[in-house]
Amino acid sequence: MIERATFRVKVGLARMLKGGVIMDVTTPEQARIAERAGAVAVMALERVPADIRKEGGVARMADPEIILRIMDAVSIPVMAKVRIGHFVEAQILQELGVDFIDESEVLTPADEENHIDKHKFETPFVCGARNLGEALRRISEGAAMIRTKGEAGTGNVVEAVRHMRLIMKEIRAIQSLREDELYTKAKELRAPYDLVRYIWENGRLPVPNFAAGGIATPADAALMMQLGAEAVFVGSGIFKSSDPDRMAHAIVEAVAYYDNPKVLARISRGLGEAMRGIDVSKLSEEELLQTRGW
Amino acid sequence: MRIGILAIQGDVEEHEEILHRLMVETKRVKLPEDLKDVDGLIIPGGESTTFRKIMLRSGMFDALLQFDKPIMGTCAGIIVMAKALANEEEPYHTLGKLAIEVERNAYGRQRESFEAQVEYSFDGAAKVAFIRAPKITGILSDDVEIIARLGDEIVGVRDGKNVGLTFHPEITGDTTAHEYFLNIVKGE
Numbered sequence: 108m109i110e111r112a113t114f115r116v117k118v119g120l121a122r123m124l125k126g127g128v129i130m131d132v133t134t135p136e137q138a139r140i141a142e143r144a145g146a147v148a149v150m151a152l153e154r155v156p157a158d159i160r161k162e163g164g165v166a167r168m169a170d171p172e173i174i175l176r177i178m179d180a181v182s183i184p185v186m187a188k189v190r191i192g193h194f195v196e197a198q199i200l201q202e203l204g205v206d207f208i209d210e211s212e213v214l215t216p217a218d219e220e221n222h223i224d225k226h227k228f229e230t231p232f233v234c235g236a237r238n239l240g241e242a243l244r245r246i247s248e249g250a251a252m253i254r255t256k257g258e259a260g261t262g263n264v265v266e267a268v269r270h271m272r273l274i275m276k277e278i279r280a281i282q283s284l285r286e287d288e289l290y291t292k293a294k295e296l297r298a299p300y301d302l303v304r305y306i307w308e309n310g311r312l313p314v315p316n317f318a319a320g321g322i323a324t325p326a327d328a329a330l331m332m333q334l335g336a337e338a339v340f341v342g343s344g345i346f347k348s349s350d351p352d353r354m355a356h357a358i359v360e361a362v363a364y365y366d367n368p369k370v371l372a373r374i375s376r377g378l379g380e381a382m383r384g385i386d387v388s389k390l391s392e393e394e395l396l397q398t399r400g401w
Numbered sequence: 402m403r404i405g406i407l408a409i410q411g412d413v414e415e416h417e418e419i420l421h422r423l424m425v426e427t428k429r430v431k432l433p434e435d436l437k438d439v440d441g442l443i444i445p446g447g448e449s450t451t452f453r454k455i456m457l458r459s460g461m462f463d464a465l466l467q468f469d470k471p472i473m474g475t476c477a478g479i480i481v482m483a484k485a486l487a488n489e490e491e492p493y494h495t496l497g498k499l500a501i502e503v504e505r506n507a508y509g510r511q512r513e514s515f516e517a518q519v520e521y522s523f524d525g526a527a528k529v530a531f532i533r534a535p536k537i538t539g540i541l542s543d544d545v546e547i548i549a550r551l552g553d554e555i556v557g558v559r560d561g562k563n564v565g566l567t568f569h570p571e572i573t574g575d576t577t578a579h580e581y582f583l584n585i586v587k588g589e
Binding site: 108109110111112113115116119120122123124125126127142143144145146147148182183184201204205206207229230231359360362363364367 | 408409410411412413414415431446447448450451454455458476477505506509510511512513514515516517518530532533569572573
């Protein structure tokens with residue numbers, strides 16, 4: 108008997124992406140550059156986060172036409188983004204056959220209270236998180252992968268570092284608790300007791316934990332891996348650099364050899380200009396994407 | 402005995418966990434020199450295109466062509482080990498360790514991924530996962546032994562000391578396939 112879309116099968120694909128780089132692309136040509144560079148998957152978008160930030164307006168799911176053309180262009184998995192809470196956009200992406208759905212704060216939220224009930228879908232979901240409580244709430248809603256939110260479209264890794272360090276620190280803190288303290292901890296985190304208990308027993312999330320949001324160089328990618336990320340999303344960082352093809356190759360290699368400074372030194376040479384970047388502390392509260400999601 | 406796991410990308414940890422449960426020492430293999438002190442190698446699941454890119458750049462591809470100890474590949478691993486690939490637009494370097502032809506993503510996209518029971522020729526059945534799995538579309542030598550089936554479909558083969566599975570025994574935690582492979586390594 109064949110069982111499709113079990114939680115194990117959904118998390119299974121997330122596990123296969125570990126140690127890899129998932130790249131934002133807006134055209135079939137960019138998708139082919141990403142695949143040739145060794146990306147494990149691509150995120151099909153209408154605009155990369157840096158442009159969403161610049162142009163403003165309501166950011167929605169990409170036109171299915173763009174997504175289908177990208178799916179046709181490459182043999183690696185294709186992901187696409189939906190607005191937080193917009194389960195109809197998710198139904199559409201599932202119908203198109205995308206391999207992973209990102210319920211993403213980079214797009215304008217469609218619901219300010221509820222996220223999508225991701226258990227209802229056959230397609231696996233990834234969601235962003237800034238801390239452990241947020242990560243566990245998304246997992247309880249059915250997310251098969253967690254990524255840091257970071258601050259997308261800035262080319263500045265500082266927020267992704269903050270979020271990854273915090274999540275790892277909170278995991279270690281749970282492990283130091285007595286068993287009878289887990290109930291209160293679950294209340295504090297606003298997360299289900301069973302998931303808090305899982306962390307206490309295993310010292311890790313029950314789904315892969317990836318990094319995203321502001322990663323712009325091979326060194327950024329390797330930094331996130333050394334901080335405990337299991338793979339890396341690169342959004343604007345590749346196609347907003349001066350030589351996307353070389354940058355894509357270098358970031359793929361940096362994630363594979365994240366703990367080998369000799370290799371990192373070699374691949375970081377002569378890459379041209381990384382994306383310009385924004386000082387996150389200069390952004391106003393309304394300009395932050397990471398505060399979206401609850 | 403020490404088993405290397407190709408650690409370019411993919412579900413390396415899941416294979417480590419199974420081998421550690423079997424009390425076998427593991428080593429992550431990323432560069433050619435890492436192969437020196439391993440008795441066998443596992444090529445895990447992941448993206449075969451990514452494996453190939455990095456293996457060609459790092460010299461790992463040539464090192465594995467020379468490597469004459471047993472190798473077991475699961476999912477992406479069997480693609481990398483096959484002699485021939487069906488339906489590829491661009492020429493695709495493979496190690497040719499298994500005299501079979503394989504088609505990538507042959508069941509379709511992620512929504513066609515599944516769990517199912519496979520029958521092993523050597524020791525009963527096990528629940529395993531097929532994630533965007535390949536299919537074996539041709540057996541190219543009489544030396545190839547069929548070791549796993551899903552219904553009528555061939556999903557696992559052995560060619561000499563090398564083993565290829567189109568699925569993931571490591572995702573459901575069944576140790577049967579790994580024990581079979583360890584016996585080959587012990588016999589060498």
